[in-house]
Amino acid sequence: MFSFVSSSPVLKALVLPDVTFTGRKIGAGAYSSIEEVVLSGAVCAGKTFHVTLQDLSQLSRADVESATHQFIEELQLMSTLRHPNVVQFLGVCLEPDGSAHLPALVMERLTCSLHDLLETNPSYRAKPLVPLPIKCSILQNVASGLAYLHHRSPPVIHGNLSARNILLDSAGRAKIAEVCEAPFIQNMGTAATIAKASLYMPPEAFCSTLSSKETSKTKSVYSTSIDIFSLGIIAIFTLGEALPCEPLEPTYTDKESGLVKYCTELERRSHYLHPITDLLNQGHPLLTLIQSCLCNNPSERPTVDVVLVLTERAKSMCAGGGMNKLELIASLQSLPGNEVAALRARNHELQQELETCRAEKLKLEEQIVMKEAQLATAPESLRQGGILSQKTGRSLS
Structure with missing residues (x-):
């Protein structure tokens, strides 16, 4: 066991002694892998970070101590989170092959991610569309989980929210995963791995990443508004059922004047807003939500309370008198011909x-x-x- 595990009363209290690794891989990311584990007879998920003792040995003693302290702090915070729309953290355990990696995080086992649900249908051909009421319910679930995190004192900022870490249980309820992990990964010197979720990141996140690379230190300048921006992109992905593509460059050359001009985030990403404007009428609360979430200025983005109200209103419209099944079919039939089947x-x-x-x-x-x-x-x-x-x-x- 790592020395800091045995020396930390907080971490020792979180160690689960009766965890069995089944060897079945559930998923893998840029900085971690997830394997099925059994805890007291219950099937759970164990996440192992791709950070080894060799990685730690390449850091200075001060950086190791800082990362260790950050790791323990984040684990302690994760152990206090209790919400139906946040993935439940259960504790930590060691890998069966010894202490080559950091302790694995044990959490509840969920069915699939929002990304997995939608990625097989980039052009509406592979499977029927996910009904709009379900989409609105998923977005309301995510907003509810974010509201819980942002209302804590101090606020808990996810910092890496994407469709890949929105998980769904067997009842279709959405839960936010990987809470508290982004700061630790950055402090371990692997902030570049976060770039995989760059499509969900606002302008200020890129500035922060660049600064950290230049200084070899990560100083978070994030606020809760970074999660709000990411939720706007998740809403685009969910409603359009098309994977977000790389946005346009932040500048473009005006054809008439020849001058270089800057694009707003909404302009940069407008090319994959078209499926949504076809699907939803102007003035629909979710379209209004997306437009406000993608503001360049963080202070102009809505608070999580406003987001929650808009998503609840949209959910009510779809589930109640605002849109029944026949109206949903009528709205879907206006989509291009390759969705007809x-x-x-x-x-x-x-x-x-x-x-x-x-x-x-x-x-x-x-x-x-x-x-x-x-x-x-x-x-x-x-x-x-x-x-x-x-x-x-x-x-x-």
Whole structure:
């Protein structure tokens, strides 16, 4: 076991002694891998960082102590998080092959990520569209989890939010994963690995990353608004069901004047906003949310409370009177022709559901007619008795 594990009462209290690694790989990222583990008979997930003792030996003693302190602090914070839309951290354990890596993080096992759910359908051809009510529910779940994190004292900033770390349980509920991990990874000198999620990062995050590379130190300049920006990009991905592509350069040359001009984030990313404007009418709360989340100036982005209100409103519109299944189909049918097959399949499913409901309705109507006929032909004494018993609650017999 690492020396800092045994020397830290906080970390020792988080060590889980009865964890078994099954050897089944669940996933892998730029700086970690996830494997299935069993904790007291329950199937969970164990995350191991790609940081070895050799990596630590290449750092100065001060950097190692700083990273160790950061690691313990983040673990302690993770152990206090309890929310239905935040992945539950359970504790830490050692890998079966010894202490070559940092202690693995043990957390609840979830079905898949939002990225996994949508990436197989970049052009709406591979599978039917995820219904809009489900999309709105997912975004509301993410906003609810963020609200919990941002309202803590001090606020918990995710700093690396993307569709890859939004996980879904078997009921379709979305949960935020990798909370508290970004600061530690940066302090371990691997901030470049965060660039994989650069599509979700606002302008100020790039400035911070550049500064850290130049100074060999990471000084976080993040605020909660970085998560708000990332949520806006996640909303684009979720609603459009198309993977975000690389945005345009931050500058462009004006054809008329020949002058170099700067683009806003909304302008840079406008080329993958088109599927959303086709799907949603102007003024829809989610379209308004996206436009405000992508503001260049962090102070102009909405707070998480505003985001939560807008996502809850959108969820209510889709689930309630704002949009029923037939209206959803009508809105989807306005999409380009290469989605027709998937839409027809979904339309067929809904037609079958409608026929089933009609058949059940006919059966109920027949039962009502039969009961009324029986009552009409019953003796007068029984009918009077039935009426009196309904009024008094007592039988005449």
